[in-house]
Amino acid sequence: MTNDQLHGASSGDAATSAPLVDVRDLSVRFVSRDMDVSVVNGVSFELREGEVLCLLGESGSGKSVTMRSLMRLLPHTAQLGGSVSIGGLDILGMPARQLSTIRGSLVSMIFQEPMTALDPVFTIGQQIVETVRCHEGCSRSDARRRALELLELVQIPSAARRLDAYPHELSGGLRQRAMIALALSCRPRVLLADEPTTALDATVQIQVLLLLRELQRELGMATIFVTHDLGVACEVADHVAVMYAGRFIETGAVGDVLNRPHHPYTVGLMRSTVHGGQRGTTLEPIPGAPPDLRSLSTGCAFAPRCGEARPPCLTAMPELVEAAPGQTARCIKYGAATTYAAAGTFQAAV
Amino acid sequence: MSDQAATFSGAIPDTVKTERSRSFWQAVFRRLSRDPLTMICAAILLAIVLIAIFAPWIAPNDPYKTSMVRRLKPPGTPGYWLGTDELGRDMLSRLIYGGRLSLFMGFTPVVVATFIGGTLGVIAGYAGGRINMAIMRLIDVFYAFPSVLLAVAISGALGAGIVNGLVSLILVFIPPIARVAESVTTQVRTQDFIEAARATGASGARIVTGHVLSNVVGPILIYASSLISVSIVIASGLSFLGLGVSPPLADWGLMLNTLRQSIYIAPVNAVLPGVMIFTTSMCFNLMSDGLRSAMDVKG
Incomplete structure (x- = not known):
């Protein structure tokens, strides 16, 4: 048991059952003729039935790629390392044919942009019916009945009529609900949601989030949410993992991480976000830009932007260590070594 | 939510539409029927096709019967309403019979080329990489x-000869159709819904036959329908040059060729086959325009 585990310190009853999702030291590299980018650099986590993990991070931090690796939904140029096991099945070593049988039924995914993720030339009903028939091999009328149930499940008003609607005939919120219905059509045990509310307006966002949380509890799915919206994370997640440059830099229960962030990046993230009781105060942005993944330095990836960086930060990437009970952070400050405390600040050293 | 329910085709009660599975093609036909220009073109084309099919029953005279006496009669001559050609054959009958060959030479190459070129293009577009490169x-x-x-x-x-003319036209039309099919497929392939289909566990074959083809077939058909007029014109051109249909068979292009010598003596007669070629290809072009807007689901 390494410190990289998300649930190293989680409660005893959950630890007794085997995790549904077990990701060990996952790495993803995109290699082609003129590029070689390491997008995910050693991510490990576990997820049990009914748990919600939220991957937080800015654009390009590897959160979407991490999530898509769970169903190997990546371009051919991607090279995956480490191991991913879902329900005891080895996802990374699985032949492509078997992969298509688990996609949709074991692991399913909700896309960010419901307009482009639904096929424009088929009705909502046809798309759900096809997916259900493809996996469960039932008759067309049974599949249609199931599609109707699903639309009712995702609370689409006058569901029977919406079955025959084309995606462009629905509003954004309804379209995303249809997308959720499609994702749930074959009773997945793991649901992946890639910024499911980003394309929606604020009032619809909260409706869809509440619906997702409700469905997730009702159906007991393990869910992974990818978002850069801290509000979304608070709303749905049990656990949060903050990603930076393809690594988890802070993990823990949602309340702990958002209320008592330990990693300087998470601290900066919280400071630069609008939340209650802030009227009149100026937000503090994190200086600089995300690192170029093509040329990562050996040290802490966040060090160039970190206000607390000291010379030892640049020598080696710190491990994910326990910063508080149930909460880990990838920062040298919390490590066992005393090099950080001993070193002076940059200003003093230079 | 309730307001959305109200605005969405509010008058129709739920239960009525439940059993009705609305197909894509029904919607296309409904939109087409509201487009007068396209409907007129379709009607003219239908008339031309029907006349060509039933030529033996419709043509007033034998299109191959020559007469030295009544050469190049002007239109309006009793018994020969559109006049006669340089060998005294009835123009109307020859135009009616000529439609058979001209339409055949217009349709067949395009249909065959659509199959071959479309298949090649979709394969190239979906496979990408080396296969795309080769094709x-x-x-x-x-x-x-x-x-x-x-x-x-x-x-x-x-x-x-007719067969050789067909083969050459097919070879001419495969590249542009394949090119269109490839570019549309490449576009569709990168869309989210293809990835979403993969995420719901659809196999490669299923994605191609289901999602790719249904999104690609519209643009390909529309492009192909615009090629029919080109095909008629090129086929006429081949006949005109003496490479396609050979005399005495009636074909609009061939008629244009042989009547060309008489253009100063009987200009109207000489122009008539050209008018037929123009009308037919124009109607095909306008109809393909109408089809394009009717088949656009988002329209």
């Missing part, structure tokens, strides 16, 4: 020649 570069070789020149060259090499 598309091969097609570029054909693309390097102007279409008329290529048709003339191929049928010239193969020799005159």
Whole structure:
């Protein structure tokens, strides 16, 4: 048991059952003729039935790629390392044919942009019916009945009529609900949601989030949410993992991480976000830009932007260590070594 | 939510539409029927096709019966309403019979080329990489020649005759159709819904036959329908040059060729086959425009 585990310190009853999702030291590299980018650099986590993990991070931090690796939904140029096991099945070593049988039924995914993720030339009903028939091999009328149930499940008003609607005939919120219905059509045990509310307006966002949380509890799915919206994370997640440059830099229960962030990046993230009781105060942005993944330095990836960086930060990437009970952070400050405390600040050293 | 329910085709009660599975093609036909220009073109084309099919029953005279006495009679001559040609054959009958060959030469190459070129293009577009490279570069070789020149060259090499003319036209039309199919497929392939289909566990074959084809077939058909007029014109051109249909068979292009010598004596007669070619290809073009807007689901 390494410190990289998300649930190293989680409660005893959950630890007794085997995790549904077990990701060990996952790495993803995109290699082609003129590029070689390491997008995910050693991510490990576990997820049990009914748990919600939220991957937080800015654009390009590897959160979407991490999530898509769970169903190997990546371009051919991607090279995956480490191991991913879902329900005891080895996802990374699985032949492509078997992969298509688990996609949709074991692991399913909700896309960010419901307009482009639904096929424009088929009705909502046809798309759900096809997916259900493809996996469960039932008759067309049974599949249609199931599609109707699903639309009712995702609370689409006058569901029977919406079955025959084309995606462009629905509003954004309804379209995303249809997308959720499609994702749930074959009773997945793991649901992946890639910024499911980003394309929606604020009032619809909260409706869809509440619906997702409700469905997730009702159906007991393990869910992974990818978002850069801290509000979304608070709303749905049990656990949060903050990603930076393809690594988890802070993990823990949602309340702990958002209320008592330990990693300087998470601290900066919280400071630069609008939340209650802030009227009149100026937000503090994190200086600089995300690192170029093509040329990562050996040290802490966040060090160039970190206000607390000291010379030892640049020598080696710190491990994910326990910063508080149930909460880990990838920062040298919390490590066992005393090099950080001993070193002076940059200003003093230079 | 309730307000959305109200605004969405509010008058129709739920239960009525439940059993009705609305198909894509029904919607296309409904939209087409509201487009007068397209409907007129379709009606003219239908009339031309029907007349061509039932030529033996409709044509007032034998299109091959020559007469030295009544050569180049002007239109309006009793018994020969559109006049006669330079060998005294009835123009109306020859135009009616000529429609058979001209339409055949217009349709067949396009239909065959759509199948072959469409398949090649979809394969190239979906597979990408080396397969795309192999197919598309091969097609570029054909693309390097102007279409008329290529048709003339191929049928010239193969020799005159209807079959050789067809083969050359098919070879001429495969590259542009494959090119269109490839570019549409590449576009569709990168769309989210293809990835979403993969995420719901659809296999490669299923994605191609289901999602890719259904999104690609519209643009390909529309493009192909615009090629029919080109095909008629090129086929006429081949006949005109003596490479396609050979005399005494009636074909609009061939008629245009033989009547050309008489253009100063009987200009109206000489122009009539050209009018038929123009009308038919114009109608095909306008109809393909109408089809394009009708088949756009988002329209």
